[in-house]
Amino acid sequence: MKTPKSKITIALTGNPNSGKTTLFNALTGSRQHVGNYPGITVEKKEGYFETAQHVLHFVDLPGTYSLTAYSQEELVARNYMIREKPDLVVDVVNSASLERNLYLALQILELGAPLILALNMMDEVRKKGMTLDTLLLEQRMGCRVVETVARQGKGKQELIETIISLRTRKDERRSPLRISYGPDLDPVLNEMAAIIQETGFMTDTYPARWLALKYLESDEQIISEGRERSLETSNRLEGAANDVAEHCMKTLKTYPEAIIADYRYGFISSLLKDVVTRDQQRQRIEMSDQVDKFLTHRMLGPLFMIFVLYMVYSLTFLVGDIPLSLIEDFFGWLGDAVRAVMPDGLLQSLLASGIIDGVGAVLSFVPLLMIIFFCIAFLEDSGYMARVAYMLDRVFSYFGLHGCSIMPFIVSGGIAGGCAVPGIMAARTLRSPREKLATILTAPFMTCGAKLPVFLLLAAIFFPANQALALFMITVLAWASALLVSKLLRSTIIRGPATPFVMELPPYRLPTLRGLMIHTWERTWQYIKKAGTIILAISILIWAAMTFPQLPEERLAYYDSQSVILEGDLASLPGDSDVNEKMDEILSQREQIEFSLAGEQLAYSYAGRTGTFLEPVSSWAGFDWRINIALVGGFAAKEVIISTLGTAYSLGAVDEDDPVSLAGRIQQDPDWDTKRAVSLIIFVMLYAPCFVAVVAIARESGSWKWAGFAMVFNTVFAFGFSTAVYQTLKFFI
Amino acid sequence: MKSSICLRRMKVNQKGIIRIVGGQGEMGRRIRDMGLVPGVDIQVVGRAPLNDPVALRLRDFTLTLRNNEADYIFVETDDENP
Structure with a gap:
């Protein structure tokens, strides 16, 4: 056994x-x-x-x-x-x-x-x-x-x-290390430790001397836990700590925590005596410091930084485009296959229009995202990201943020293609509640991997010659919005002083391929998981909202009778070639009827009704009811925007034999023009964070109040901005 | 005569020994945790493009801090006319 x-x-x-x-x-x-x-x-x-x-x-x-x-x-x-x-x-x-x-x-x-x-x-x-x-x-x-x-x-x-x-060997638990903290602190430490031992104050969890040290360091967490356990003992310890603090201030002009740090470092110095030996001859200027003379140079540093960020895009588009179109083609083919094999009906429509189009649109961006995630991991692991924080801190602190806000911003999509959820979580390294809150609330403005497809699609259609430039401008606008809104928030509802910027600049290192792969895969997997679960559920939900309720009997009967008449006309045509013109006419009439059936069905559905209901207002920013459906779906998850547009246009389409990609459909639609595209880009960039991000905001800020604020404020702000841009562009385009 | 100046006023490449570290609470603790305590040799290795933050070399690593935080640190420099 x-x-x-x-x-x-x-x-x-x-x-x-x-x-x-x-x-x-x-x-x-x-x-x-x-x-x-x-x-x-x-x-x-x-x-x-x-x-x-x-x-x-x-x-x-x-x-x-x-x-x-x-x-x-x-x-x-x-x-x-x-x-x-x-x-x-x-x-x-x-x-x-x-x-x-x-x-x-x-x-x-x-x-x-x-x-x-x-x-x-x-x-x-x-x-x-x-x-x-x-x-x-x-x-x-x-x-x-x-x-x-x-x-x-x-x-x-x-x-x-x-x-x-x-x-x-099952070593028994070692006794804690005792460091001497000098003549000023040692006596009081012993005294406090004795009190703790005597009263058994939290000794089941912490070593006595360690607890005493934490009281001297005025450690908030320990003291509040202590007060809960025994207010009396805690008060005695706090009293002793305050006395020695006063004494230190009077005689040494310093604080107990400073003395503790001094002695710890002193202890380390004595530990390391003869342990570390340096070859004086080989003392050389660090390679990293040399490189930094260039990479964080007053002029060259920022230029190089912009160059690096721009290269990330270029690389992404150059390499990512090929697998992207392959996967798109695959899902297009799969949808057609389902339509061809299965009989017409609700199930076929659910599979082809709901699930395959929806999830396919999301998954086709996986190769692109992998490249972007790989680049971010490279910048992080090589140590360059810390330099970016260092160079940008002055700017960030101006906007009431912190150099470390760069990480949440970049992870959220500061370099297009992140995700606001881990971004918001990355804000945890910010100690100050105010900078953290400002970062959390503005990070969702960044171009996350879910919004990216919308931008990529629109950029490809409306700025075909300048796609990379368009994406770059979108990123710049996202940053500007995040910074300005943060400044606004930090000077109104989250006012307060700045937190220290004490950060290590790690030496430059060549990242390991394995590490990069693991980082890349972790983030990509998060995205795929989202596509397989939340997005799948939402795709089905939205398909249902766009399919039900079905048109009333008499309308369906009307369309049926119309096509029966045309079928009859078609059958009655003599079989010779002179009447081809007539046949074409009948066929195009049939197309017209099918088109208006699909259109009427979508408009009649719950989604259509919501979209139409919003249209009078949304038209100020140039959005019709189909876009409204997609944007409402985007509250749940931003990936849904593109899949819903896909579904909305595929449901409204007629020619099933000649499936045109969503891009093709938008391109052919006369309602779509540059000013609508720009307005939509701005709205998608800025409006309410997705549901998962809202939950993350609530958790990280510790309050649903801020989550609610993010949803309402961002949507109002986005709509105001889009409307202003749309109305202005009307004069030029 | 050795002079003691505020870290904010040190120039790039200037060396010195930390003499006083003020600051209390969260910021003081953060500065000290990173090894900025009296008696340590430091060298200013750079300043960010807008002169703030400042990058220091100490204890075999590089640390950055803002000028506001540098104000709490006084350094004895070899330089007589800094």
Whole structure:
């Protein structure tokens, strides 16, 4: 009989840019699962590695520099280590800047968590002419140290062996590390720890000295939790902390938290004495710094940035166009096949017009999106994105945002093709509630992957010679709107001071192909999943809304009788060639009748009625009832706009034998002109975020009030803007 | 004579040793967590196109912060006439 394998849970932690995710990918390969931590939306990545006797369950904690309650990520990492008590914690450190990276390791040891230190990027250390005495470090830290080069998979085996050996020996939980915080803090720390021990104050969860430290650091989360547990004890501790804070201010003109940081870094310096040796001869100017002289140069930097962003488009259109049209053709063919094989009727219409046209329109953009996602992943992983944040911060702070708002904006579609949902979630790294809120509310203006098809379609029809330029202008307009609205919000309803911009500029690195592929696939899969579930359901719903109620009997009978008459005429024609003209006439009459039947049916349906109901107002911006149907559907998900237009025009179309693509139909329709296209582009860009994004806004801002605000405000703003542009263009076109 | 100046006033490529780090609460903690504490060698390695934020080299990595935050940091520079 097989004995069940024993499961080891390992939390993976480390600074951002330490190669933590690369190591996670190397360890778990494709066996990953992405979810969320309960209650909050910080991404939780899990993966597995199996050996003969063990299942290693890795949890990739969010990257943090410290374990204060500075951001939600730090809180998640800290709480996971404390509450879930993983069997082991692996701290992935960038060995090339060991000093700062150990700051986190120290705090983990102070928590008493069982730690393994993974000294990552050892190749960079050697390149820099540095050497590390790993054994000495291990001795001094009192924990196992493993050297790794995650991007080459080096050290992976040793790390796994270390994990298993530590587990097999079943080390009892280590006692927390004690660092001396000097003559001013140590006495009070001991005193507070004694109070905590004595009263058993939260000692079931936290080590006593660590709790005392958190009170000295005035950690909001811990103090509020403490007050709930025992107001009396918490007050005593707060009193002691306040006294020592006052004393520090009087005698040293500093704060306890500053002293704590000083001593931690002091402790690290002594740890690293003789551990790190530098070859003075080989001390050279960093390659990255050299590159930055050019890439963040006053003049050349911004120019290069614009060039890079523009290249992303060009690449996308150049490469993405081929698979795009292939997939489009495939779904066109599939729809025709269904129409040919199945008998006319509701089921055929549901399959061909509802599902295939709807989902096909969405899926055909997958290759395009993959290229864009790949480019974004490349910019992120190479370290260039941080430079973009650095160069743009001055501008962003002017609009009441933060250099880090660049990430939510770009993920949302600042470089066309993102998604507002992960974009809104990416805003979590912004600590200040005000900048975060402004970012969350304006990020949905960006060109997400779902709006992109609408823009691509219209650009291809109305600006065939300048597609890339048109898309670029659309992106510029989206940015301008987001920034101006943010400025408006930050100077009216979300007023307040700015948050610090303290950010690392990681050295430039060539991203690993594997990492890029995993990033690209994760995001693409999210899109495909959406297409398969929400969009499918909505496509069916919208098809139903456009099909029901069916026309009343007498109208159907009328059309029937009309075609019967024509059939009769056709049959009565003599079979010789002179009457071809007559036959053509009858055929075109029949076409006319079918066309008006389809048109009347659509107008009669629920969707048609809604669209028509809105038409008197929407016509100010140039939208007819068919566009209205699509836009209302777009509230549910932006992908629906294009699929609904597809369905609306295919239902209203006559010539089933000669299926013209949606683009072709719009091109032939005399109602469509450039001013309507421009107005529609603007409206789609700015109006209410999709339902999923609205839910994300509610969750991230902590209130449905803001979600409601986003829906109403954005729609009103979009409609005002579109109308203004449409009415102005009327004078010129 | 060694002089102590505010980080905001340092020039690109200028080196120095941090002497005072003010600032409290969230911002102070964030600055210190990243290793900006008294006694550390720093070098200004660049400024963003609009002069703000500033990029520093310290403890083998590069850090950026805004001038508003740099105001809390005083640095002893070798330069006599900065």
